Amino acid sequence: MAFEQRLSQIQSQKLILSPQIKQYIKLLQLPLLELQDTVEQELAENPALEEVPSISSTEQKEDGEPLTDAKNEELDFQDTFDKLDQLDETLKTTLYSEYNTKLESIEDLEKKHNYRESIINQAPTLSDYLLWQLTFIGLDEEDKNIANHIIGNIDYNGYLKITVDELSQQLQVPLEKVNAVLKTIQSLDPPGIGARNLQECLIIQLLQKKNKNNKQDVQNAHTMVKDHFKLVEKKDLPQLVRTMSLSEETVKKAFDIITSLEPKPGRLFYHDEATTIIPDASVYPSDSAEGGYTIEIHDEHVPHLRINKKYRAMIKDKKTDSKTKEYLRSKINAAFWFIKALDQRKSTLREITEQIVKVQSDFFERGFAFLKPLRLKDIAVEVGIHESTVSRATSGKYISTPQGTIPYKMFFSNKMETEDGSFESQKSIMEKIKFLIENEDPKKPYSDSKLVTLLKARSIKIARRTVAKYREMLKILPSHMRRQK
Numbered sequence: 001m002a003f004e005q006r007l008s009q010i011q012s013q014k015l016i017l018s019p020q021i022k023q024y025i026k027l028l029q030l031p032l033l034e035l036q037d038t039v040e041q042e043l044a045e046n047p048a049l050e051e052v053p054s055i056s057s058t059e060q061k062e063d064g065e066p067l068t069d070a071k072n073e074e075l076d077f078q079d080t081f082d083k084l085d086q087l088d089e090t091l092k093t094t095l096y097s098e099y100n101t102k103l104e105s106i107e108d109l110e111k112k113h114n115y116r117e118s119i120i121n122q123a124p125t126l127s128d129y130l131l132w133q134l135t136f137i138g139l140d141e142e143d144k145n146i147a148n149h150i151i152g153n154i155d156y157n158g159y160l161k162i163t164v165d166e167l168s169q170q171l172q173v174p175l176e177k178v179n180a181v182l183k184t185i186q187s188l189d190p191p192g193i194g195a196r197n198l199q200e201c202l203i204i205q206l207l208q209k210k211n212k213n214n215k216q217d218v219q220n221a222h223t224m225v226k227d228h229f230k231l232v233e234k235k236d237l238p239q240l241v242r243t244m245s246l247s248e249e250t251v252k253k254a255f256d257i258i259t260s261l262e263p264k265p266g267r268l269f270y271h272d273e274a275t276t277i278i279p280d281a282s283v284y285p286s287d288s289a290e291g292g293y294t295i296e297i298h299d300e301h302v303p304h305l306r307i308n309k310k311y312r313a314m315i316k317d318k319k320t321d322s323k324t325k326e327y328l329r330s331k332i333n334a335a336f337w338f339i340k341a342l343d344q345r346k347s348t349l350r351e352i353t354e355q356i357v358k359v360q361s362d363f364f365e366r367g368f369a370f371l372k373p374l375r376l377k378d379i380a381v382e383v384g385i386h387e388s389t390v391s392r393a394t395s396g397k398y399i400s401t402p403q404g405t406i407p408y409k410m411f412f413s414n415k416m417e418t419e420d421g422s423f424e425s426q427k428s429i430m431e432k433i434k435f436l437i438e439n440e441d442p443k444k445p446y447s448d449s450k451l452v453t454l455l456k457a458r459s460i461k462i463a464r465r466t467v468a469k470y471r472e473m474l475k476i477l478p479s480h481m482r483r484q485k
Helices: 019-028 032-045 057-063 077-086 091-099 101-120 126-134 141-152 164-171 175-186 198-209 215-227 229-233 237-244 248-259 265-269 309-316 322-359 361-366 376-383 387-394 426-438 448-457 464-473
Strands: 049-052 281-285 293-297 304-307 398-401 404-407 415-417 423-425
Touching: 019 032, 019 322, 019 387, 032 049, 032 322, 049 322, 126 141, 126 265, 141 164, 141 175, 164 175, 198 215, 198 248, 215 229, 215 237, 215 248, 229 237, 237 248, 281 322, 293 322, 304 309, 304 322, 309 322, 322 361, 322 376, 322 387, 376 387, 426 448, 426 464, 448 464
Parallel strands: 281 398
Antiparallel strands: 049 304, 281 293, 398 404, 415 423
């Protein structure tokens, strides 16, 4: 087979996005805090931009248009913006990767700052705490080495994730010695540390309680966990009464001691970083006589911008040389487009929010159980923009509502047809399942099949496996583990 080179012409159509449209897309998908950083960075880089304390509509009109010697056809923003509706969802990732370098540098700086802060004010870890306690125990060098390996294999919940046999083989020491050091570690604080399973964790805690008050109740609890753990897991108190030949009151007291124990001893050392959420919009009941809801798009912390009059005057000045005029014209044009993109971002977010409030009015008044099915496409059609634009505008953003501050994405859900021909959203069905379980009889909890029947009575036809899936998404245990006997 012979290979050859040749020249050929191919005619094709493809959408070429201008830098202005790319800039609009970038600003559109930035949450409020990142938008604020981007605006401040643009202020620092573009001398034609300046911040003003407040902008009236007259000032904005006057300062929002750059003065040039000739009309620049690129400034016809609306014509160019209309092309955005043709964007395909697949452009999202590609475009974002092309102009996200500035944003990444900001994130890198924040990570470095947080890292330095964590070094200065680092909270003690579970391992640090255990190693510190060992300094007060007279262990020889070999035992210290074993202890270090044991602590290194304790997970964040406080459980030992390796067997003593494996430790003995790895360290080439007798099994008895490993067990002895493990016992020492299990005597440390927090109680239950170093256990290999839940049963052992509870037993360790109960052994440490034996010297305190209610010794007999603690002993009964110890016997329950050690010899009848399956019944304890099932909360089968009647069977425990019969098996242990104790009174119902005695078993109840012992069981209450067990439920007061900590199943995850390492929980005290969880260090979740606090996440600050600043909503991009707020929706609250209107004070007007007509009722309804008021929508507020937050930009009070974003600097208000206008084009510097001094540089505009320099372009009109005949004494200004051509190179300077060309430079100023490019900066003013960039400033104009940046201001336009900011305005368009706010306008797009407001239109999307208005449509969400219109469709989900029952949610704002009554809660999550009344969320209606809603797709990105539904909003896109009403607003008159592309579906991918709605996705960009709502991604990573939050909205403050009478039901709490929630992600915009929470409003979008698949629809499921009910028996009466209406539609329910997936989230509203999950809320109904949650409500039914919260109000069930603890002694006779609803099985997944029973939940199917109860939902059918509410005209919601759903499969049992779907109910099980939603229950697991809600992190609710199955009925046999919820039963209280």
